[in-house]
Amino acid sequence: MDFEAAVDRHQRKVYTFARYYLGNGEEAEDITQETLLKLWQRRDQVDPEGTRAWLLQVARNACLDRLRRRQSAAKLFAVDPEGEAAEQAPDAKPGPQARAEASDFRQHLRLALEQLADPMRSIVILREVQGLKYQEICEVLDVPLTTVRVYLHRGRRRLREQLRDVYGDAARA
DSSP states (O other): OOHHHHHHHHHHHHHHHHHHHHSOHHHHHHHHHHHHHHHHHTTTTSOGGGHHHHHHHHHHHHHHHHHHHHHHHHHHHTOOHHHHHHHHSOOOOOOOHHHHHHHHHHHHHHHHHHHSOTTHHHHHIIIIISOOOHHHHHHHHTOOHHHHHHHHHHHHHHHHHHHHHHHGGGGGO
16 A cells, blocks of 8 residues: 555545544544554555545544543543633634634534534534545444434434524524
């Protein structure tokens, strides 16, 4: 396998998945580096045709580990959940109205995604953000096609419901 070509081809997808999953750019960068390091270590063992699925599966597992560590640290240090959410919120930069609205929507979408349980969250991110086909999602998560379809349908519905609470009927689209 040509490692550099694989990195060029898949690095952005790994980062994007981790960014949406964790809601934090710095942690997503760490996950991306960890994932690519594992690819380097196993470059002779990974099937070139299945590289994307393998990378996203490794990234998802790393994200789950990171979330577990977050929860453990929060319990250990009794972190104020409101303060934690404020730290993760993107900085508001002055700009045109459309940019502000788009930023606001992305923030609400990330918060809504965080409310989805796994594997529903993973399936929605892989399909709607990453653009993976159903069969590719099955390979990444090692779940049946029926499960992917059901969770994707339920996840979309829950996102619509959560966004409808914020945006009203405009969230139906």
